[in-house]
Amino acid sequence: MGEFTQFNLEPLSEITNQLIGGFVQDKDMLVAGPNAIKMSGTDRTIIINDGEHDRILIGRQEGGF
């Protein structure tokens, strides 16, 4: 899990809990921040939130662009 400490947004123990929680809840969704960065392996998608809105999406838009 060391590779995720680069986000440095929460104490390591909480990040670990969030990551574990994320995987448990969504099977394939990785959430850091909380909700600052969301990554889905299933959708091959990254979403970045600016604190108020999801602002950047790289990957899959269901229904197409």
Added chain:
Amino acid sequence: MAGIGAKVSRPGFDVRTCADHELLFSSSWPLLKIHSQGSFSIPDTTVQTTIATHGLGYVPMFWVFDNGNSISNTTSSASRMTFFLQGQYTAINSTNLIWRSTSAGSFSGYYYIFRYDMTTSFEAEIFNSTSSTKTDVGDYGIKVAKSGKSITSTDLRDYVVHSGSRSPMIHKTGTGSFGVGGGTATITHNLGYEPLYFVYAKYAGGYADSRYEQLTGLALTSADVTYASDTSITISVANQLDYFYMIFKDPMLIGNS
């Protein structure tokens, strides 16, 4: 460092093999960025009027669209929606977009001012100019919302970049000049198709403050014309002037598909 960057293909195209013009963007060339846009009305076209103050400190590229008015004929304009690019009545300098005084009438239209200095010389590489075939349904891409907006928006105006909408990609820009009597310049682009392009002119003796006007195929005067082929654009004029051209990666005749 050369060779490091990012590129995104338009939906359905393989980013590794598609043509340059099938990309949404690439680090190898800039997109045309809008500085400001708006509408304007000129109640008396005989009076020189400032349409917009941009304050960029350089002479930026611009577009002006006529909304269907014609000089000395405004009675039927309200019901028209025949927008067309209108260059001959407007000019720009390093501070303002200006309505040039002309024959009597009124006029209304729309303008775009871009963050691109019309003294800039630039030429992008051509990596691949051969069109490819869509290889998937195209539900992968990128979208970046403006500040205060969300990627859940369905309004493309809320985005800086969106895979569902092409942004003009700049292939080549440059400047040149003609002496008394004008002449003909051939600007090679070698894209293999007729690209979207624009030409602007600063007429000798026309203004004291370095104003550029758009030089379209319709031309400021019937003697000054521009046209494109699949290898070059041609600027043919009968007047002494300096010119600026911008050639895009985007083909004239390929739709947004």
